[in-house]
Amino acid sequence: MFTAILLVLGSTYYQYRTESDQYNSYRQERKESQLKRQINYIVNKYDLSNNYDKWDEYANDFEEITKIHSVEYSIFTIEGSPLFYSYLPLEVISNNYSLDIDFAKMLVSNEEGKFTSENFTDVGKFQSSYSVLKSDAGEKYAILFFPYFQDVSFAESELNVFLSTLYQIYFIMLVVAIVLAYFISRFVTRSIETIRLKIGQTGLLKKNEKIYLNNATKEIDSLVNSYNKMIDDLEDSAQRLAKTEREQAWQEMAKQVAHEIKNPLTPMRLTVQSFQKNNGLNSDEEKLKLNDFCETLIEQIDTMSNVATSFSDFATLPKTQLEKTDIVEATKKVVEIFEHNNITLETSSDNIFIKLDKAQWIRVMTNLIKNSIQAIPHDREPNIEVKIKEASKTIKIIVSDNGLGVSKSNREKIFEPKFTTKSDGMGLGLGIVKSIISSHRGKISYKSKNNKGTVFTISLPK
Structure with a gap:
């Protein structure tokens, strides 16, 4: 977010500078156009385009233009000699108040007949232009130097106030965003911590509790739903495991019961049958009673043997052959x-x-x-x-x-x-x-x- 603030402030400052330069360029061209019309008016009025000697006589008229339009300017001959000046750049002053001859020739021969530059002084920078003046007949008769001193103090002050206000707004937004991020992270962290604790308490062989959260985010809610589904699946798996363990326990018990029951049954049956045949009784009635008793006893032994066999069958189901x-x-x-x-x-x-x-x-x-x-x-x-x-x-x-x-x-x-x-x-x-x-x-x-x-x-x- 801090990077975004810097980008916004930087783009705002760049936009301001661009629009300010465009506005000043437009004002410079407009003032220069007005200045040229005034100069051409005086030149045409007094027929000065071909009479450089008479310019000094009308210096007051040119001076009046500077007062009316609140501008500074200078006029040179085609060769670069001064005709009138209210402001001269240092390079012209150092050249005996005249333009460089090569520069003057280049400017006059140029099709556009204009040269714009940026000048620097102790008090700041300003835009200036050199342009060729033409008579109504289209003849080139002089060179105009026009420095455009724009007063940017108010605009700079307004920009500073605007940027300062913007700084404050974004600073407040940054603080609010940090506070909101803190509370949101606390809220999310608390939800995740709850999930972490529940997961830590989850086990296959114990009762697991589901998670219920109020006002959870969509992502956290999805995570909670997945956890709760896992709890249901785990509960189902635990029940199946318990059931399997019970069945295995029954099978083990069945094996043991079958083994413990069947071991003594066979000798018991043989003993009863042997006693039934060799009882030493002489009375037919006693033999009949003993025989009935032995048959009943053998039947009960067979019943117990069948029960043991059923247990054994349950414990040893053969592998399924499909x-x-x-x-x-x-x-x-x-x-x-x-x-x-x-x-x-x-x-x-x-x-x-x-x-x-x-x-x-x-x-x-x-x-x-x-x-x-x-x-x-x-x-x-x-x-x-x-x-x-x-x-x-x-x-x-x-x-x-x-x-x-x-x-x-x-x-x-x-x-x-x-x-x-x-x-x-x-x-x-x-x-x-x-x-x-x-x-x-x-x-x-x-x-x-x-x-x-x-x-x-x-x-x-x-």
Whole structure:
């Protein structure tokens, strides 16, 4: 800004000087023109153009011109000799009050017949001109020297006052600009400091707060919006990480549970079976009771073994092997297994090919259909529908039933693996389904109404 002030002041001073020089040049030419008319009037009146000897007689007339027009001037012959003078430059005085002969010849021979120069004295500088005087007939009869002494004191004073005022105005503007810049920088710095502190407090494993600023600049507001969006993304990432960690914890727990349960089950089963065959009893009634007891015990051991196997299956899901598969055909095979349970299959096309793991897909559909069957009360006629719809970018698979629905207390945890005492239950089934669908870059969701049924919707990319 300081540079701008200097440029403005400099350009103002230059503009003033330019206009002042133009104005003075115009005034000089106008006065010189008036002076020539007066001189020519006297010369013509007294026929002095060819009579240099008579000029002294009319010196008073030429002197009168200086008083009337308040000017100084001198007149020389064509050869440079003085005819009249009220002011002479030093070079003329030093040349015996005469013009230099070569200069006079050059001026007379010049087509324009005029020479302008800038002269310097102890009191300042002034413009002067030498011009050839011509009679009415166009004959050159004399040389006019005209010094133009312009009074610039008032103009210089006005310029100084103007520049002084301009200095003061710009100084005040500079001070105001500095003060404004200080407060603006404080405002911006405070906003940035707030953002810096919030960023410093940001962490993946803790609750992060968003930033809300009042009257922020457009740029700062954009930065804050980006930060708040980052907080949302970070929160989403933290939730996904926590979910992944929970699933990993479940898998580790499942491995441990399966290992701890299955280890003693096999010897227990063998021991019971051995005792069943070699019990040493003689009474048929006692043998029958013992046999029933052993069968019940073996059945419970098998139940516990199946539960352990379910945990083991959840913990050791095989790596997804994607290959081009007809999803309609694969789903139809699963439906046919449960055909006695009133299950209908509806597809938008006879064949829909998609890249998926066929074995895992059969497992998904088996779990969902089995879950639907178990959700329907024994006193209700089953109505299970499986629909496959093909869209431009996705394949949608919908499994609906008319069962009891999912209770509100379990809706948030329906896809989380949890323990169940039923060997054919779905405690781990939906957790496995969710993992398989995620490995296929798909999504699974559901809607449920109490005592009316549940609808599961799977969306797979084509």
